[in-house]
Amino acid sequence: MKFQLESKDIQSKARAATITTDHGVIETPIFMPVGTVATVKGVHQSELKEQINPDIILGNTYHLYLRPKTDILEQAGGLHKFMNWDRNILTDSGGYQVYSLSGRRKIKEEGVKFKSHIDGSTHFFTPENVMEIQRTIGADIIMAFDECTPYPCEYNYARNSMHMTHRWLKRCINHLEKTPLKYDYNQTFFPIVQGSTYKDLRKQSAEFIASVEAEGNAIGGLSVGEPAEEMYEMTDVVCSILPEDKPRYLMGVGTPINILENIALGVDMFDCVMPTRNARNGMLFTAHGTINIKNKKWENDFSPIDPMGITDVDTQYSKAYLRHLFASKEMLGKQIASIHNLGFYLWLTREARKHIIAGDFLDWKNKMVHQMNKRL
Amino acid sequence: MKFQLESKDIQSKARAATITTDHGVIETPIFMPVGTVATVKGVHQSELKEQINPDIILGNTYHLYLRPKTDILEQAGGLHKFMNWDRNILTDSGGYQVYSLSGRRKIKEEGVKFKSHIDGSTHFFTPENVMEIQRTIGADIIMAFDECTPYPCEYNYARNSMHMTHRWLKRCINHLEKTPLKYDYNQTFFPIVQGSTYKDLRKQSAEFIASVEAEGNAIGGLSVGEPAEEMYEMTDVVCSILPEDKPRYLMGVGTPINILENIALGVDMFDCVMPTRNARNGMLFTAHGTINIKNKKWENDFSPIDPMGITDVDTQYSKAYLRHLFASKEMLGKQIASIHNLGFYLWLTREARKHIIAGDFLDWKNKMVHQMNKRL
Numbered sequence: 001m002k003f004q005l006e007s008k009d010i011q012s013k014a015r016a017a018t019i020t021t022d023h024g025v026i027e028t029p030i031f032m033p034v035g036t037v038a039t040v041k042g043v044h045q046s047e048l049k050e051q052i053n054p055d056i057i058l059g060n061t062y063h064l065y066l067r068p069k070t071d072i073l074e075q076a077g078g079l080h081k082f083m084n085w086d087r088n089i090l091t092d093s094g095g096y097q098v099y100s101l102s103g104r105r106k107i108k109e110e111g112v113k114f115k116s117h118i119d120g121s122t123h124f125f126t127p128e129n130v131m132e133i134q135r136t137i138g139a140d141i142i143m144a145f146d147e148c149t150p151y152p153c154e155y156n157y158a159r160n161s162m163h164m165t166h167r168w169l170k171r172c173i174n175h176l177e178k179t180p181l182k183y184d185y186n187q188t189f190f191p192i193v194q195g196s197t198y199k200d201l202r203k204q205s206a207e208f209i210a211s212v213e214a215e216g217n218a219i220g221g222l223s224v225g226e227p228a229e230e231m232y233e234m235t236d237v238v239c240s241i242l243p244e245d246k247p248r249y250l251m252g253v254g255t256p257i258n259i260l261e262n263i264a265l266g267v268d269m270f271d272c273v274m275p276t277r278n279a280r281n282g283m284l285f286t287a288h289g290t291i292n293i294k295n296k297k298w299e300n301d302f303s304p305i306d307p308m309g310i311t312d313v314d315t316q317y318s319k320a321y322l323r324h325l326f327a328s329k330e331m332l333g334k335q336i337a338s339i340h341n342l343g344f345y346l347w348l349t350r351e352a353r354k355h356i357i358a359g360d361f362l363d364w365k366n367k368m369v370h371q372m373n374k375r376l
Numbered sequence: 377m378k379f380q381l382e383s384k385d386i387q388s389k390a391r392a393a394t395i396t397t398d399h400g401v402i403e404t405p406i407f408m409p410v411g412t413v414a415t416v417k418g419v420h421q422s423e424l425k426e427q428i429n430p431d432i433i434l435g436n437t438y439h440l441y442l443r444p445k446t447d448i449l450e451q452a453g454g455l456h457k458f459m460n461w462d463r464n465i466l467t468d469s470g471g472y473q474v475y476s477l478s479g480r481r482k483i484k485e486e487g488v489k490f491k492s493h494i495d496g497s498t499h500f501f502t503p504e505n506v507m508e509i510q511r512t513i514g515a516d517i518i519m520a521f522d523e524c525t526p527y528p529c530e531y532n533y534a535r536n537s538m539h540m541t542h543r544w545l546k547r548c549i550n551h552l553e554k555t556p557l558k559y560d561y562n563q564t565f566f567p568i569v570q571g572s573t574y575k576d577l578r579k580q581s582a583e584f585i586a587s588v589e590a591e592g593n594a595i596g597g598l599s600v601g602e603p604a605e606e607m608y609e610m611t612d613v614v615c616s617i618l619p620e621d622k623p624r625y626l627m628g629v630g631t632p633i634n635i636l637e638n639i640a641l642g643v644d645m646f647d648c649v650m651p652t653r654n655a656r657n658g659m660l661f662t663a664h665g666t667i668n669i670k671n672k673k674w675e676n677d678f679s680p681i682d683p684m685g686i687t688d689v690d691t692q693y694s695k696a697y698l699r700h701l702f703a704s705k706e707m708l709g710k711q712i713a714s715i716h717n718l719g720f721y722l723w724l725t726r727e728a729r730k731h732i733i734a735g736d737f738l739d740w741k742n743k744m745v746h747q748m749n750k751r752l
Binding site: 037038039041043045072075076300312317318320327328334336 | 413414415417420421422443451457458675676678688689693694701703704710
């Protein structure tokens with residue numbers, strides 16, 4: 001993996017860069033659409049490419065491990081071939097999903113025992129086997145196995161958990177070195193900073209993570225319920241420590257506003273289920289605020305979904321039509337809204353990049369944050 | 377509307393023709409995808425055009441009347457504009473849906489009182505108001521209001537119902553003459569032959585329907601549970617009476633085999649929810665038989681969904697991937713299967729047309745019926 005810093009904003013810590021892997025170039029800042037179980041929900045791979053156009057998408061190790069299972073992915077020749085996606089893929093490590101399974105999992109030094117949300121069967125994730133699973137899935141960027149702490153989190157728990165995540169990181173690295181690549185392209189490994197919402201822990205964790213000198217670094221354990229201000233504070237502390245010449249990935253974030261604010265703090269990569277999940281509930285993100293398309297007020301609004309026309313669906317269909325699809329519980333409503341929201345998220349990070357390069361990022365960001373905060 | 381007979385098969389009653397309306401040319405035989413409530417379920421209008429490519433689709437008066445309601449369609453400027461579909465549309469009359477509401481409707485000479493399947497509210501359909509509703513929806517081809525009898529149906533009930541359908545037809549025609557067009561294009565009216573599975577009634581009904589000299593004619597009340605042989609017998613009787621120089625539309629039919637057999641009997645137009653409904657249950661139609669993609673046998677079959685590649689999805693995705701999407705209850709599975717099945721249905725009627733024109737329809741039809749009867 002090659003990371004090339006292209007432009008740094010003078011008024012903020014925002015930066016524009018390119019990451020180059022065997023599956024192509026990733027222009028940052030970037031939002032990575034979430035393809036949980038080898039599909040970005042409701043969106044064809046062709047639409048993803050042609051309408052939304054991300055350089056990289058995300059898959060979930062936990063979900064893919066359970067379905068279709070790693071042996072099927074191995075027989076397919078990896079996730080890229082299985083789902084017919086020839087650009088970059090990043091897989092998370094399953095840490096976050098395991099955290100979400102509270103009550104159905106037990107975390108120990110050795111690893112995490114958990115029950116499948118599908119059939120209740122028992123499984124065991126360790127730093128070692130999660131590296132092997134990610135070798136088999138075959139993403140371009142793979143993540144360390146970590147514990148994601150909840151919010152709020154007791155200081156002592158957060159500290160102990162962080163240290164365990166650091167010990168797990170060493171085990172991940174040791175095991176990866178012994179685990180050969182499965183396919184004919186490289187995989188890059190990102191460790192994850194933890195430390196809950198405690199500045200001193202975040203600092204300590206960022207220093208430790210930086211010290212392993214991975215090719216890129218991630219910030220985990222945020223966007224789990226804490227106020228946005230606390231998130232920004234943590235990102236700021238961590239980004240000031242993580243090396244500048246490597247990509248920074250803030251996991252699971254967030255709203256369009258969260259994304260812009262974190263770009264301003266030096267984050268390069270994002271992922272979140274929000275654009276697709278909210279789309280399926282009829283919530284649209286636009287440059288001028290959010291729309292609840294289920295509201296009766298759109299019933300006879302025959303104007304385009306979004307006159308900006310970022311994706312084809314934005315101008316092909318009217319608000320009244322999209323509202324009708326939601327009122328009638330028609331699949332096409334979710335499909336259209338998903339394309340719209342992802343198109344908007346990718347537009348947003350592309351625009352951020354343009355403005356960083358043009359040197360007027362901060363003004364633009366402040367204007368956008370103000371605009372996007374409205375409900376239409 | 378203009379109907380041009382282009383080619384007649386010598387060995388069967390199959391024919392190839394073109395129908396020209398203000399929304400373009402319809403090459404027959406044709407299968408019309410069903411867009412119940414202003415959407416072909418799970419399929420974008422752009423995919424419908426580019427991948428499936430039908431000259432005409434169908435909307436359901438009953439469903440559109442309830443949602444989005446006729447006033448919204450009127451404000452939109454008709455169904456074409458509302459759903460962004462600039463090719464032909466045919467609307468049924470609601471007769472079939474009302475028939476399906478058994479227990480929630482009361483049929484009288486004046487019309488049908490029924491309860492909405494959505495909120496239980498009471499509504500009244502008459503031949504007159506159904507014509508007005510269809511004027512407002514604004515389809516290119518609109519249907520008479522009829523009673524669709526169940527199968528089996530007592531002879532006396534079938535006869536009385538048929539006579540009522542004939543009386544309703546007169547009321548439809550009288551009222552249409554008094555009801556001006558709402559939009560800047562023409563609408564063509566098709567009456568419907570009824571008579572259950574009784575040859576003498578079908579004959580009588582076909583003669584009556586032919587006598588009103590409409591621009592096209594439809595056959596209703598079939599594909600409601602009767603054996604295929606009885607359906608073919610009825611189609612045969614009716615097609616021998618309905619005028620040759622006008623299109624013949626067999627409503628609600630059917631399997632790919634039903635379609636080919638009825639083309640051989642002189643039918644030009646078809647519609648059915650089967651390709652999309654079965655798709656959503658994981659059943660794929662192919663030229664070599666049907667596939668239940670949920671079966672474990674496809675789990676590691678990485679060959680294309682359909683090597684014939686009629687639509688892009690057929691070769692973009694593997695059987696194993698599609699099976700995984702169904703196993704994981706992912707929307708994309710239903711989307712892919714719907715495009716595949718509709719693409720196949722449209723391919724089938726286009727091929728039928730080619731073979732009618734080439735003069736080898738019967739041999740091809742017999743081969744296809746044999747092939748498609750398999751389970752893969």
